[in-house]
Amino acid sequence: MTPVVELREVGREYQGVVALRDVSLTVERGELVGIVGPSGSGKSTMLNLIGTLDHPSRGEVRIDGHAVRELSDRALSALRANTIGFVFQQFHLAAGVSTVDNVADGLLYTGTGLGQRRQRAAEALETVGLGHRAGHRPHELSGGERQRVAIARAVVGRPALLLADEPTGNLDSQSGDGVLRLLRSLNETGTTVLVITHDREVAATLPRRVAVRDGRVVGDG
Amino acid sequence: MLRVGGAGLRARPTRVVLSALGIAIGIAAMISVVGISTSSREDLDRRLAALGTNLLTVGPGQTLFGEQTHLPSESVGMIGRMDPVTSSTATGVVVDANVYRNDHIPKTQSGGIAVLATRTDLLETVGGTVAKGTFLNDATAAYPAVVLGHKAAERLGVAAPNELVHVGGEWFTVVGVLHPAPLAPELDTAALVGWPVARQRLGFDGYPTTVYARSRDDAVHQVQAALAATANPEHPDEVEVSRPSDALAAKQATDETLNALLLGLGAVALLVGGVGVANTMVVSVLERRAEIGLRRSLGATRGQIRSQFLVESLLLSALGGAAGTLLGILVTTGYATYQDWPSLVPAWATTGGIAATMAIGALAGPYPAIRASRLPPTEALATP
Numbered sequence: 001m002t003p004v005v006e007l008r009e010v011g012r013e014y015q016g017v018v019a020l021r022d023v024s025l026t027v028e029r030g031e032l033v034g035i036v037g038p039s040g041s042g043k044s045t046m047l048n049l050i051g052t053l054d055h056p057s058r059g060e061v062r063i064d065g066h067a068v069r070e071l072s073d074r075a076l077s078a079l080r081a082n083t084i085g086f087v088f089q090q091f092h093l094a095a096g097v098s099t100v101d102n103v104a105d106g107l108l109y110t111g112t113g114l115g116q117r118r119q120r121a122a123e124a125l126e127t128v129g130l131g132h133r134a135g136h137r138p139h140e141l142s143g144g145e146r147q148r149v150a151i152a153r154a155v156v157g158r159p160a161l162l163l164a165d166e167p168t169g170n171l172d173s174q175s176g177d178g179v180l181r182l183l184r185s186l187n188e189t190g191t192t193v194l195v196i197t198h199d200r201e202v203a204a205t206l207p208r209r210v211a212v213r214d215g216r217v218v219g220d221g
Numbered sequence: 222m223l224r225v226g227g228a229g230l231r232a233r234p235t236r237v238v239l240s241a242l243g244i245a246i247g248i249a250a251m252i253s254v255v256g257i258s259t260s261s262r263e264d265l266d267r268r269l270a271a272l273g274t275n276l277l278t279v280g281p282g283q284t285l286f287g288e289q290t291h292l293p294s295e296s297v298g299m300i301g302r303m304d305p306v307t308s309s310t311a312t313g314v315v316v317d318a319n320v321y322r323n324d325h326i327p328k329t330q331s332g333g334i335a336v337l338a339t340r341t342d343l344l345e346t347v348g349g350t351v352a353k354g355t356f357l358n359d360a361t362a363a364y365p366a367v368v369l370g371h372k373a374a375e376r377l378g379v380a381a382p383n384e385l386v387h388v389g390g391e392w393f394t395v396v397g398v399l400h401p402a403p404l405a406p407e408l409d410t411a412a413l414v415g416w417p418v419a420r421q422r423l424g425f426d427g428y429p430t431t432v433y434a435r436s437r438d439d440a441v442h443q444v445q446a447a448l449a450a451t452a453n454p455e456h457p458d459e460v461e462v463s464r465p466s467d468a469l470a471a472k473q474a475t476d477e478t479l480n481a482l483l484l485g486l487g488a489v490a491l492l493v494g495g496v497g498v499a500n501t502m503v504v505s506v507l508e509r510r511a512e513i514g515l516r517r518s519l520g521a522t523r524g525q526i527r528s529q530f531l532v533e534s535l536l537l538s539a540l541g542g543a544a545g546t547l548l549g550i551l552v553t554t555g556y557a558t559y560q561d562w563p564s565l566v567p568a569w570a571t572t573g574g575i576a577a578t579m580a581i582g583a584l585a586g587p588y589p590a591i592r593a594s595r596l597p598p599t600e601a602l603a604t605p
Contacts, residue, residue, distance in 0.1 A: 053518060053598040074522050081520020088602065092515040096232055108225070109520035153519075 002065040003028050004161050004192045005050055010059035012045050019045040020215045023059070027194065029160070032187040035196045036203040037212035043196050044165065046212065050194065051084055051163050052076050064160055081109040085154030085191075089166035091146045093138040099149050100125060100134040106153035124156040125149070128182055144175025151182060155191065162186065162193045168202055180205060229505070229533045230540075237537060240494075240501040244541025244581060245548060247491030248574045252549025254483040256566040257556050258476065264562040265469060272348050272404050274466040275441050279432040279452045282461040290459040291428040296452040297340075300432055303451055305440035310346040311429035312337040312413070318389030318423040320367075320412040322377050326387070334373045336388060337411045338419035346433045347405040354382030354397030362415025365422065367393040370409040374398040388412060389423040404465040405433070491577060494541060499585035502534045506593040513593055514601030527594040534586035535579065542578025546571050 005027035012020040020042045027033055037043045048054035049061050052068050061068040064083050071079065085106070093102050103121035104114075112120070125131050128148040138146055147167060154162055164183060168176030180195075180202065187193045195206060203209050211219035230237045279300065281290045301309040315338055319331040341357050344350065355361075356368055367388055369379060374395075377386055385392045393414065402408045419425035432452060436444040441464070449460040506513070513526055521529075550566050557564035 048599045051518065053514075053602070074524075077517070077520050077522040077525075079520075080518060084518075086515075086518040088515075090511070092511055092602075094228075094232075094512070097228065106519060109516075109522075109525065 001029060003062075004031075004064055005194070006060075006062040007046075007049070008060045008062075010049060010056045010061060012042075012049065012054070013057045018215055020049070020056075023212075023215075023217050025210060025217065025220075027192060029192055030187070030190060032184065032193045032207055033195070034203045034206035034209045035194060035212060036198070036200070036209050038198055041212045042215040043198075043212045045215075047163055047165050047194070047196050050161075051086060052080055077109065082157060083160050085157065085159040085162045087147070087150050087154045087162065087164040087167050089169040091138070091150045091170075093146055093149060093153075095138055097137065098134065099130065099136050099138070099141070102138065102149055103152045103156050106156040110157055120156055121152070124152040127155070127186075128152045142175065143171050144178050147171060147175070147179050148182060151179070151186075155186060158191075160192060162191050164193065164195045166197055167195065168197070168199065176202070225529050225532070227536060229509070229529070230536055233505070236501055236505075237540070240497045241537055241541035241544060243494030243497035244491065244538050244578055245494070245545035247487055247489075247494045248542050248545025248578060249548035249552060250490050251484055251487030251577075252546055252566060252570050252574050253552035253556070254480055254487055255570040256549060256553030256564075258480045259567050259570075260553060260557040260562045260565045261476070261560070263565045264557075264560075267563065268403065269466050269469065272466070273435070273438075274464070275436050275438050276347065276404050276465055277434050277436060277441070277445055277448060278405075278463050278465060279434065279448050280430060280461045280463075281428075282459045284456070284459055290453075290456065291426075292430070292432065292452055292460065293455075294427055294429065297429055297432050299451050299454075300434050300448065303434075303436075303444060303447065305437045305444050307435045307437060308342070308346045309432060309434040310340045310342045311432045312339050312343065312408075312411075313416075313419070313425060313428055314338075314430045315389065315414070315419050315423045315425045318419075318425075320373070320377065321387040322379075323385075324387050332373075332376045333410060334370075334376060335407070335411045336419075336423065337408075337413050338416045338423075338425045339368075339413040340416055343408075343413070343433070344399075346435055347402055347408065349402040349405065349408060350400045351397045352400045354395070356397055357413065357415050361396055363417045363421075364415070365391055365393040365418060366396045366415065368397040368399060368413040369395055370399050370411045370413070371401045372409040373412055376410075386412070388414065391422055403469065407431070491581065495538070495581035495585050498534055498537050498541070498582065499588065501537065502530060502585060502589035503592070505533070506530065506589045506596075509593075510596060510601040513596050514598050514603075517598035517601065523594040526596075527590045530590035530593045531583075531586040534589070535582040538578040538582030538585065539575075542575045545578070546574050549574070 003026045007023050007025040010023045035043045049056055100121045103124050104117040107117040122134055125134055128151055130148055167179050183193050197203055210217055281292050284290055297311045300306060315336040318336040320334045320336055341359060341362055344356055379395050382395050382397055384395050386395060420427055445462055448462045449457040452460045553566050554564045
């Protein structure tokens with residue numbers, strides 16, 4: 001079976017500044033992996049490359065068997081729409097739009113009709129335990145609830161890979177624990193989950209940890 | 222796609238209203254200019270239809286050497302005998318007489334009122350009507366009786382018939398006051414006296430200065446061409462023929478120049494509105510980098526981001542266009558009602574206005590939309 005994520009000697013430079021050098025990483029289907037490192041270590045660059053939002057300066061990135069370099073904008077977008085789910089530190093929910101419609105936006109670019117999108121969004125909200133909050137707007141929710149809405153949006157399309165960038169960064173420890181529990185339970189139902197964090201405590205709870213420092217992988221296991 | 226574009230607008234209602242307002246003002250200005258001028262033309266057309274465009278006037282011109290001539294006294298009869306002429310009449314200026322309210326007014330303060338010797342069938346031909354009292358008849362035409370034009374009565378301060386005014390040194394009784402006569406505005410500022418009494422008492426020379434003739438509608442141009450030779454066969458070149466309805470239409474034509482100017486101003490307002498929309502969209506793109514990044518991460522292609530912002534700017538201009546069209550129609554209706562005109566906004570103006578706004582939206586949209594679509598998703602997401 002092809003690995004979900006495959007980085008081969010990947011490097012990334014921004015205007016002469018090296019953010020990532022010679023990184024090789026393979027993530028198999030069904031894994032729960034933490035990418036851990038201090039800020040500026042290059043872990044966000046890794047996430048962007050794995051999420052196909054950015055292209056490497058050298059090396060090869062394969063997501064779900066597809067070589068990212070060879071794909072057009074349209075094919076990359078389709079890959080993001082169907083295979084990858086994103087969760088961000090800042091949630092990025094649309095203000096003034098109901099929770100269920102925020103989640104339904106996760107299917108906006110998959111060619112699913114509106115009725116179907118809403119129905120699946122309601123189901124995804126149930127999965128994250130926010131079925132009773134469907135009609136609320138983001139500003140009426142707590143931070144932890146907002147992040148769970150964002151997770152529901154990321155998984156509503158049942159992606160093979162879920163990328164979470166500092167998902168607990170803006171949350172108190174109790175809400176953070178809830179979010180981590182949710183990610184773990186999603187992983188148990190078959191989703192490959194990659195969590196990026198600088199928080200050692202969070203990292204300690206994850207089965208596999210990839211340590212990143214100064215643009216290199218310095219530990220894996 | 223419309224849904225996504227509309228949601229972007231709904232999230233920022235104040236800005237949407239303000240930037241749509243620019244377009245709305247431009248469109249409203251253009252539509253009301255077109256609407257008002259069309260309504261006024263329609264009003265003129267209806268008035269002309271009521272008054273008739275078949276009235277012709279004949280007056281004395283100048284000789285080759287610039288001397289003032291006069292029409293032969295027989296000209297009225299000659300014109301009346303032309304086959305297509307249905308009625309004809311004449312007035313003659315009584316050069317030596319002026320009208321005063323009473324005998325104490327200084328001679329120089331004549332008030333600009335002309336004394337005209339008038340045939341009794343004047344009104345039927347020019348289409349005038351009496352507001353108060355009666356017009357001159359065969360009996361009163363021989364006696365010191367006078368009918369005042371609408372403005373003349375106002376200037377003399379005569380409110381009702383039976384008052385006396387001083388005409389050429391004699392007391393005349395006012396027997397009637399006329400309504401305004403649109404086709405013969407010279408009657409508005411005239412005091413009309415009978416032909417015989419003018420000759421006997423006011424030193425009138427008996428030569429007509431204006432001959433009015435109504436012709437059959439289908440023969441107006443033929444009659445117009447033949448009138449000079451008929452009125453003065455000896456010197457047709459010394460006769461001036463005109464058609465009063467043409468003068469009204471010409472006045473309308475001069476208004477068109479002003480309309481063109483206003484239309485230009487409207488176009489400038491529209492342009493400024495379009496720039497406003499472009500500006501709003503550019504700012505919106507900058508402000509919504511995070512949203513663009515999110516949409517890209519959710520799987521939106523560059524094309525989909527581009528269309529989203531294009532649809533937004535089109536919706537924004539369409540909103541402005543619709544509001545402006547409505548406003549323009551309201552302004553036209555309001556002004557036309559105020560002026561007592563029929564209210565008319567031509568369909569080409571409304572469709573043209575809406576097409577113009579769509580064009581503006583299509584022009585203002587691409588630049589911000591392309592900027593949004595070219596934004597690298599990582600950079601877009603990096604902005605908090």
